[in-house]
Amino acid sequence: MNDPIGDMLTRIRNSQMRGKSVVSTPASKLRAWVLDVLADEGYIRGYEKGTDERGHPTLEISLKYYDGVPVIRELKRVSTPGRRVYMGVKGIPQVRQGLGVSIISTPKGVMSDANARSQNVGGEVLCTIF
Numbered sequence: 001m002n003d004p005i006g007d008m009l010t011r012i013r014n015s016q017m018r019g020k021s022v023v024s025t026p027a028s029k030l031r032a033w034v035l036d037v038l039a040d041e042g043y044i045r046g047y048e049k050g051t052d053e054r055g056h057p058t059l060e061i062s063l064k065y066y067d068g069v070p071v072i073r074e075l076k077r078v079s080t081p082g083r084r085v086y087m088g089v090k091g092i093p094q095v096r097q098g099l100g101v102s103i104i105s106t107p108k109g110v111m112s113d114a115n116a117r118s119q120n121v122g123g124e125v126l127c128t129i130f
Helices: 004-020 031-040 113-120
Strands: 022-026 046-050 057-063 075-077 101-106 109-112 122-127
Touching: 004 022, 004 057, 004 075, 004 122, 022 113, 022 122, 031 046, 031 057, 031 109, 031 122, 075 109, 101 113
Parallel strands: none
Antiparallel strands: 022 057, 046 057, 075 122, 101 109, 101 122
């Protein structure tokens, strides 16, 4: 797999289209950090670590709905393995005039765009959520 973050975001999008409450993805530290930001911002209920039938570590993501409609309306991958997108603190994009969230990988860890601006750090823009 070349793009693990893109794979996880696609699994979330596909599961929401089908109305699933839980989706499973292979576990990694970067995926867990991205899911921490999603949970802190209120886009997912949370996640739990587990294993699949072959004993490989997985993350079970609990998706969030409001009146039967997914809370996440739009989930886009910005930086890909073939095209990395780095931004300074002044260039960090606002998603839908601040209604959405950008997830940034900074030297101080993976965080939302608001946290990156408050800590005055830039980094790689992983994805945007609205």
